[in-house]
Amino acid sequence: MEKMEYEFSAGQPALGRTVAGVVASGDLEVLLEPGPAGRTTVAVQTSVNGYGGNWKALLERVFGAGTLPAARIEINDNGATPGVVRMRIEQAFEEVTQGGNAP
Amino acid sequence: MSTDIAQLLTRDSFIERSARSRAKALLDEGTMRELAGPFERLHSPWLAMQNLVTQADDGVVVAKGRLDGQPTVVLAIEGAYQGGSMGEIAGAKIAGALELAARDNRRGIPTQAVILFETGGVRLQEANLGLAAIAEIQSAIVDLRRYRPVIGVSAGTVGCYGGMSIAAGLCSYLVMTREARLGLNGPQVIEQEAGVLEFDARQRALIWGLTGGEQRYATGLVDACVADDTAEIRATVVRLFAQGRPEKHRSDQAREYLARLERLDTSAQPSPADVRALYAQGDA
Numbered sequence: 001m002e003k004m005e006y007e008f009s010a011g012q013p014a015l016g017r018t019v020a021g022v023v024a025s026g027d028l029e030v031l032l033e034p035g036p037a038g039r040t041t042v043a044v045q046t047s048v049n050g051y052g053g054n055w056k057a058l059l060e061r062v063f064g065a066g067t068l069p070a071a072r073i074e075i076n077d078n079g080a081t082p083g084v085v086r087m088r089i090e091q092a093f094e095e096v097t098q099g100g101n102a103p
Numbered sequence: 104m105s106t107d108i109a110q111l112l113t114r115d116s117f118i119e120r121s122a123r124s125r126a127k128a129l130l131d132e133g134t135m136r137e138l139a140g141p142f143e144r145l146h147s148p149w150l151a152m153q154n155l156v157t158q159a160d161d162g163v164v165v166a167k168g169r170l171d172g173q174p175t176v177v178l179a180i181e182g183a184y185q186g187g188s189m190g191e192i193a194g195a196k197i198a199g200a201l202e203l204a205a206r207d208n209r210r211g212i213p214t215q216a217v218i219l220f221e222t223g224g225v226r227l228q229e230a231n232l233g234l235a236a237i238a239e240i241q242s243a244i245v246d247l248r249r250y251r252p253v254i255g256v257s258a259g260t261v262g263c264y265g266g267m268s269i270a271a272g273l274c275s276y277l278v279m280t281r282e283a284r285l286g287l288n289g290p291q292v293i294e295q296e297a298g299v300l301e302f303d304a305r306q307r308a309l310i311w312g313l314t315g316g317e318q319r320y321a322t323g324l325v326d327a328c329v330a331d332d333t334a335e336i337r338a339t340v341v342r343l344f345a346q347g348r349p350e351k352h353r354s355d356q357a358r359e360y361l362a363r364l365e366r367l368d369t370s371a372q373p374s375p376a377d378v379r380a381l382y383a384q385g386d387a
Contacts, residue, residue, distance in 0.1 A: 001154040019141045022121050023158040024183030031141055031159055047156045078156050 002049045006056065008063035010040040010070035016099055020092040028077035028085060032092040035070040046077040058082045062089055069093070115333040117258045118282060122179035125219055125258075126166035128333050129177050129340065134168035138200065145192050149229045150185075158184045161192040165200045171341045174207070174214045176200050182221030182261035189222060189267060190229040194236020201243035201253075208250035215251040215344055218244075218274065221258070223289065224265015237266035244273045252276055252348050254340055257316070258331065259283035273354050276343040277325040278336065279316030285325070286314040301372075312375035322382035324353070 013034040021029045035041060042059055062068075073092075077085065117125060127135050139145060141159035150157050162184040166177040178197045180187045189197075197218065207214035225233035244253050252275035257263040259282035263271050268287050271277055279285060288296075290304035303309065312318060320328035326343065329335045363381055367373065373381070 001156060017142060019123075019159070022181055022183045023156055023185075027183070029141075029158055033142065045156050074159065076156050076158055 002046055002052070004044045004046075004052055004055055006042040006044070006059050006063075008040045008042070008059070009066035010035065010038060010063070010068055011066070012037055012069060014069035014071045014093070014096050016096045018092050018095040020095060021088040023076050023078045026079050026081070026084065028075055028080040028088055030088045030092045031074040031076075032096055033072045035072040037070050040068065040071050040073065042073045042075065044075045044077065046075075046079075048077075048079050054082060058085060062086060069096070071096075114331070116331050117333045117336050118260060118280065118331045120333070121183070122162075122164045122181035122219065122221070123166075126164050126177040126179040129217060129337055130166060130168035130170055130175065131172065136167050138165040138167055139196050140164075145196070147190050147192055147226075147229065149190060149232070150226075153228050155185075155228065161190060161196070162187060163193040163196045165196050170215070170217070170344070173344065174212055175217065176204050176214060177217045177219065179219040180221045185226060187220075187222035187261050188226030189224065189233045189237050189240075190226040191232040191236055193226070194233060194240060198236060198239035198243045201240065201247050205243065205247040205250065208247070213251055215253070216247055217254045217256060217340055218270070219256050219258070220263035220267055220271050221261040222263055222265070222267045223261065224267050234266065237270060240267075241270050241273055244270060248273070248275050248348065248352065252344055252346070254278065254343055256336060256340065257283040257285055258336065259316075262286075262314075264289045272324075273352070275349055275352060276327075276346075277319075278327045278329060278339050278343070279319055279325045280329055280331045280336075281311075281316045282331060283316045284311065284314040285316070285319050290314075313378065318375050318378070321379050324382075 017033040019031050021027055023029050040063055044055055144159050145161055146157040147161050162181040164179040169175060178200055201216055204214040204216050225237060247253050254276045255271045255274035256278045258280050262284035264286055268285055290302060290310045293302040294304040316328045319325045327339050329339050367381055
């Protein structure tokens, strides 16, 4: 198990909070809450060690432009592929935008 | 139960939903409020110490709301996380919610409970703390069912095993799909402990034949065997709540069930049909 933290520039605070996905085999859970304007933090907990470079590259591709709403994101990952990780993050932002799934 | 392709494609599967989505689908639209949810960050401290990735709700969703207008709490176990196993926090969430529901009833609010069993039983990494939590769940079910029915649903595909199968047995009513299984020891545990001649855990037909939802319904150990269809499961739960408390809970008939088991010929592996015949005997 490995823990990593990342920070990116971002837009205005996200409009709500949500959780997407489950810590199932090959899946992950993404918790998304509003963050302070201009800054997104991502805390990753993953079952697979030694893939920090892949996480950094993937998250930079998602958040690098700095245009997504500012959020505090927690990722609990159980060996998901990069494609699944990206989909879950996008799902979380979509749910927050639609204001539907807040637990 | 039709296997018509068009019907398979259009139906709203309950099995494929996550625990949170199942709870939301059961409750009346717009009434669900989650208690001790993921943003409380009740991660299992014991799994973290063993270098395992934790889930922010520890695999249990406590959803308060209304079902057909009645105050209801749904306790949904997430089978995809750690096999739906019961650790200290997951178990405490279920037990605590059931205890609060019983307290509601003593104060004149007829809160009822649905438990979505998707669990292999105790979480081995949390050992005695998980076992203690399961004991608390069982006590709380017995307490709450004095006021309102406690309904257990096992949709699959994990099913319900171990100490939590006893909790399921204590429920006022049980609902299963054909895909779900219900038993004390899982097939692999039996094979490991008693040998492959006793039980071959690779024989799926045997496993479902003896412990699947259809067989459990045929032997009277569950009250409904339903299709994997969200609307049908919800309607069945509503119908069972409307029946009120059963005259006699299944667990109050232990003596009758034991009498049947004593008649079982254990010299040969009983077939599913043998078991149905055995349970059809007697008057219970």
